[in-house]
Amino acid sequence: MLASFHNLSRTIGTALLFSVSKRLTFGVIFIELALYHLYKVGRRDYVLWVAGLEGTLKYLSALFAHCVVKIIVDYTGMIHARGPKLAGGALFTFQTIVSQCYPFVALHFYRKSDIEDKTHLDMLNTVFVILASSWFLCVLAFLRVINSDFWHTFTSTVTGWQFTINSFRASDDPQTKMLTAFDNHIR
Numbered sequence: 001m002l003a004s005f006h007n008l009s010r011t012i013g014t015a016l017l018f019s020v021s022k023r024l025t026f027g028v029i030f031i032e033l034a035l036y037h038l039y040k041v042g043r044r045d046y047v048l049w050v051a052g053l054e055g056t057l058k059y060l061s062a063l064f065a066h067c068v069v070k071i072i073v074d075y076t077g078m079i080h081a082r083g084p085k086l087a088g089g090a091l092f093t094f095q096t097i098v099s100q101c102y103p104f105v106a107l108h109f110y111r112k113s114d115i116e117d118k119t120h121l122d123m124l125n126t127v128f129v130i131l132a133s134s135w136f137l138c139v140l141a142f143l144r145v146i147n148s149d150f151w152h153t154f155t156s157t158v159t160g161w162q163f164t165i166n167s168f169r170a171s172d173d174p175q176t177k178m179l180t181a182f183d184n185h186i187r
Contacts (some may be wrong), residue, residue: 002142005135006077006099009128013103016124017032020106020113032098033160036070037063039091045159057101080144082153084163089156100135103128 018025040046046054046062053061073081073095082092107124143151158166168180 002135002138003076003078005131005138006096007075009103009131009135010075010099012127012131013099013106016103016110017106021114024109032074033067033070034092036095037066040066043159045049045088045161049160049164070095082156084156084158085160088159089153093154100132103131 014029017028037046046066047058050061069081069086072078073087073092077096077099077141079092081087082089083155086092087095103124107128110118110154111121164180164184170179171177171180
């Protein structure tokens with residue numbers, strides 16, 4: 001239910017914005033992607049953790065992987081992407097909240113557009129409020145049923161490299177230390 005409400009909000013918002021302007025829609029998506037990538041670069045969390053990737057391939061694979069993760073989080077709210085080596089907890093939460101605001105922003109542009117024979121604006125607003133409220137209730141229900149020890153993973157600012165170092169230092173298991181040291185990119 002959580003993913004369904006999330007997907008409906010973002011998809012309907014995108015469709016509504018697309019009806020206003022294809023250029024505006026792609027511009028918004030591009031700006032969101034660019035800000036996501038700049039955030040990851042700014043936190044020194046851009047390079048993928050695959051050992052052996054070097055040079056241009058390292059950055060091209062990071063570009064591709066981060067675009068995929070961003071789009072998956074935006075349109076599905078896939079909770080597994082909150083891990084430090086993917087979107088990260090705080091960024092994941094921020095992205096899902098932005099995705100819930102997205103249809104309201106699209107409705108603003110739709111309201112201002114010169115499209116003839118518009119869908120009833122109050123009805124659209126009501127649908128978006130119901131979707132956002134239902135999503136929020138599902139989030140509360142989800143947080144209620146999961147182990148509260150994992151709540152911090154939705155607000156964590158730990159980067160992938162910090163997570164890797166912490167995992168190595170916290171473990172006494174030689175195999176875990178070996179995998180942490182040799183299955184991750186040196187950077």
